[in-house]
Amino acid sequence: MSVSRRQLLASGAGLAGLLAAGRAPAAIVREAARPATLQGVSSGDVSQGRAIIWSRTDRPARMLVEWSTSERFADATLVRGPDALETTDFTAKLDLGPLPLGERIYYRVQWQDLGDLKTLSEPATGSLVMPPAADAAHDLTVVFTGDVCGQGWGIDPARGGLSIFETMRRAQPDLFIHLGDSIYADGPITAEVPLDDGSVWRNITTPEKSSVAQTLEEFRGNYRYNLLDENVRRFNAEVAQIVLWDDHETHNNWYPTGQAADPRYSERSSAMLAARARAAFLEYQPIRHHWRDRERIYRQVRCGPLLDVFAWDMRSYRGANSANRQAKASAETAILGASQLAWLKRRLQASTATWKVIASDMPLGLVVADGQNFEAVANRDDGPPLGRELEIADLLRFIKVAKITGVLFLTADVHYAAAHYYNPAQAKFAEFQPFWEFVAGPAHAGTFGPGQLDATFGPQLKFLSIPPGMKPNRSPAEGFQFFGTLQIAARTKVLTASLSNAAGKELFTVDLEPA
Numbered sequence: 001m002s003v004s005r006r007q008l009l010a011s012g013a014g015l016a017g018l019l020a021a022g023r024a025p026a027a028i029v030r031e032a033a034r035p036a037t038l039q040g041v042s043s044g045d046v047s048q049g050r051a052i053i054w055s056r057t058d059r060p061a062r063m064l065v066e067w068s069t070s071e072r073f074a075d076a077t078l079v080r081g082p083d084a085l086e087t088t089d090f091t092a093k094l095d096l097g098p099l100p101l102g103e104r105i106y107y108r109v110q111w112q113d114l115g116d117l118k119t120l121s122e123p124a125t126g127s128l129v130m131p132p133a134a135d136a137a138h139d140l141t142v143v144f145t146g147d148v149c150g151q152g153w154g155i156d157p158a159r160g161g162l163s164i165f166e167t168m169r170r171a172q173p174d175l176f177i178h179l180g181d182s183i184y185a186d187g188p189i190t191a192e193v194p195l196d197d198g199s200v201w202r203n204i205t206t207p208e209k210s211s212v213a214q215t216l217e218e219f220r221g222n223y224r225y226n227l228l229d230e231n232v233r234r235f236n237a238e239v240a241q242i243v244l245w246d247d248h249e250t251h252n253n254w255y256p257t258g259q260a261a262d263p264r265y266s267e268r269s270s271a272m273l274a275a276r277a278r279a280a281f282l283e284y285q286p287i288r289h290h291w292r293d294r295e296r297i298y299r300q301v302r303c304g305p306l307l308d309v310f311a312w313d314m315r316s317y318r319g320a321n322s323a324n325r326q327a328k329a330s331a332e333t334a335i336l337g338a339s340q341l342a343w344l345k346r347r348l349q350a351s352t353a354t355w356k357v358i359a360s361d362m363p364l365g366l367v368v369a370d371g372q373n374f375e376a377v378a379n380r381d382d383g384p385p386l387g388r389e390l391e392i393a394d395l396l397r398f399i400k401v402a403k404i405t406g407v408l409f410l411t412a413d414v415h416y417a418a419a420h421y422y423n424p425a426q427a428k429f430a431e432f433q434p435f436w437e438f439v440a441g442p443a444h445a446g447t448f449g450p451g452q453l454d455a456t457f458g459p460q461l462k463f464l465s466i467p468p469g470m471k472p473n474r475s476p477a478e479g480f481q482f483f484g485t486l487q488i489a490a491r492t493k494v495l496t497a498s499l500s501n502a503a504g505k506e507l508f509t510v511d512l513e514p515a
Contacts, residue, residue, distance in 0.1 A: 035061045035111035035121040039227035042236035043107075043128040044243060044286025046175070047301045050097030051128055051240065053107060054286040057084050057121065061111035063092040066123075069103045083114060089220050091283045101304075102132040126237035129174040131304035137490040140306050143168045143239075144359070144438075145483035146179035146412025148226060150248065150445030153476050154189035154203035155229050162226070162444045164481050164502040165235040171485065171504070175303060176239045177311075179412035179441065180246030180361035182285070183222040185213035185277060186262070187248065193475070201475060204228060212251070214267045219249075219280035242301050243285045244311050246361035246413060250277040253370045255318050274316075298340050300347050306488045308353040310344060312336060314362050314376075321370045324379035324387030335362075335377060335388040341395060349402050354493045354514050356404065357486070360411040364392055364437060365420060365459035366451040368413065376413070378454035385429050389456055396432035396457070405515030407433075408497075410484065412441035416449035417465035417482035417499045419508055427458025436512065438497055440484040446473035447480035463508035465499060479503065 036058045044052045053065050063081030068074060081094035099105055106127045113119040132138050148162070155161050168176065189209040193201040206228075208221020226232055247253055250273050251260050258270040267273060278295060281287075290296040298313040317337030319330075326333050336344070348356060362368065368376035377388045385393040399407055418439040424430035437459070449466055453459045465482050474480050481502035488495045498509040 034119055035059055035113050037109065037111065037121055037124040039224065040233035040237055041107075041109050041124045041126040042241060042286045043126060044241040045288040045299070045301055046128055046130060046240040047303070049099050049101060049130070050095055051099060051105070051130070052286040052288050053081070053094045053096050053109065053126075054091065054284075055109045055124060056089070056091045057111045058090060060085050060114040061090070061121070062114060063094055064110045064112055065094050065096060065107055066110070067096060067099070067105055067107040069100060069105060071106050073106065073108070084111070088283050093286065095288060099130050101130050102136055102138060103130050104128070105130055124237075128240040131302065134305050137305045139490050140175070140303065140486075140488040141171065141173045142175045142177060142307070142357075142486040143171060143173040143483055144177040144179055144410050144486070145440040145443040146244075146246070146361075147181045147415055147442035147445040148183065149189070150181060150184040150187055150415075150442060151473050152187060152189060152193055152203075153201065153445055154205070154209065154225070156202050157204065158202065159477055160231075162229045162231045164443050164483060165229070165231040167502055167504045168483055169231075169235045169238055173239055173485070176235075176241045177309065177357075177359050177410060178241055178243040179359060179410060180244040181248040181413065181445070182243060182245065182281075183226060184248045184445070185219055185222050186251040188212065189225070195475060195477060201477065212262065212264045213277070214265060214273065216276045216279055219277050220283065223280060223284035241286055242309055242311050242359065243287060244313070244359055244361045245281055245297060246315060247375075249281055250274045253321060253375050254315070255320050256316065257320055298343070302353070304353075306353060306490065306493065307355050307357065308351045309357045309359055310347060311359045312340065312344060312361075314360065318388075321373040321375055322387065323372070324374040324389075325381060326387050326390075329390040329394070333387050333390050336391055341391060344395065345398050345402075348399065348404050348407070351404075353406070355406045355408070355488060355495055358407065358409045360409050362413050363411045363420075363439060364409060365422065365453050365457050366414055366439075367454055368451065378456070380452065380454060382455035383428050385456055389429075392457070393429050393431070396429075400431060400433045407435055408495075408512070409435065409437040411437060411439050414439060414449055414451050415442045415445060415447050416480070417441065417463075417484070417507070418450070418461065419463040419497070419499065419510065420453070420459040421462050423458045423460055425458070426455070426460060428456050430458070432457070436497065436510070438484050438499065440482050440499060442481055443483065444476050444481060446475065447478070448472045462510070463499065465501070465507060476502070482507075
């Protein structure tokens with residue numbers, strides 16, 4: 001609902017000026033009598049002339065969003081958003097649009113106190129880049145990573161906080177793909193962690209991060225924790241996002257029929273924990289709710305003629321973790337599930353984008369164990385597809401038969417960066433077109449690896465970001481934190497994929513030609 005400036009002025013003060021340039025859209029709490037914008041703003045799922053705008057306040061308040069193609073907010077449009085109430089932890093999201101294609105949109109969020117409509121918060125500002133029209137493609141830059149605040153490595157202000165987000169912001173990307181483990185709900189943050197060099201990592205701590213998350217409030221507190229970091233808030237305000245989830249948004253290696261075996265949990269049901277975790281995820285991430293299924297996370301985001309992103313969900317529909325060697329496909333071997341797989345095939349076949357990125361919360365060919373069972377797709381058996389590999393083989397075969405071009409995979413989860421080239425000539429299952437998988441992360445968590453590659457789909461290691469034999473759980477202070485970048489040239493449609501460290505040093509790059 002759009003309202004006029006006069007109507008707003010009649011109910012209270014008008015929108016104030018922008019925050020100082022270059023400063024994070026921080027916790028605006030100058031006057032206790034006014035609503036506060038506690039965690040800044042963010043945008044997401046920017047597609048087809050629309051964008052989700054997210055923010056949070058500290059009391060029952062109405063979200064007001066003003067947007068313009070001018071940084072000075074000339075000829076701005078004011079839109080009334082939803083009310084933020086206790087039921088959503090005072091978060092609110094507005095599906096803003098229609099917005100002009102190919103433009104940078106500047107927006108600012110203000111809160112109108114529902115208890116006193118004349119009382120307004122100060123504005124929190126942000127911007128986002130709209131995808132271009134089909135006949136007016138521009139160069140596109142996408143950054144991607146995953147794994148944030150894991151293994152007890154939280155926000156240490158003296159060490160720059162979550163500095164990789166500032167590095168990515170300076171690259172001026174059009175889009176950020178968060179590949180999962182956006183929080184570690186199962187990873188408490190303690191005040192101090194001793195380092196091997198004798199120094200001490202000193203975390204900001206909060207009550208909700210003092211134990212594993214089990215209640216809805218504790219899951220919410222994990223998202224609020226990450227938003228304490230000014231690098232994250234500044235990045236969120238300038239870069240639109242597509243956010244996935246994986247296991248640590250709930251608990252380690254969970255599946256819908258599972259139980260939390262960790263003795264720290266009094267609530268053992270994975271289904272119960274996941275229900276609360278999903279509620280917090282959907283409240284705190286700038287994700288568009290599906291019109292028919294508000295809890296659905298998998299989706300397609302159209303980013304103009306050069307790129308479609310297919311964000312899938314390998315967590316919500318999987319069978320139990322097992323030895324993963326079933327010979328026939330069934331509910332036990334699912335990792336995407338029949339409905340999601342059918343949706344993905346339809347959308348891939350209908351896509352006219354040059355490049356089709358499948359954003360995956362887990363890798364395809366890397367072995368990820370869960371005790372004696374397996375957590376991801378691969379099963380450490382180099383033979384024909386078995387278990388969860390059957391579903392992926394079905395997808396890869398479909399892509400080949402349907403002659404779908406420009407497909408590549410982005411993933412995280414394993415806490416190091418790598419580039420894999422899947423070659424049917426090297427595979428036990430060869431009914432697919434060659435493709436690349438780029439692994440990034442951690443963004444701010446312990447560094448592990450490298451993992452073992454399963455030969456079923458013929459992955460070849462083209463780049464590894466860490467030295468073999470490295471001691472596990474290296475802290476962010478050691479620099480082994482990574483993100484990836486995709487740059488697509490509008491003129492040639494060439495996609496340049498690169499992997500960089502937290503300081504922005506490019507470690508690997510490859511040019512991919514369009515079909």
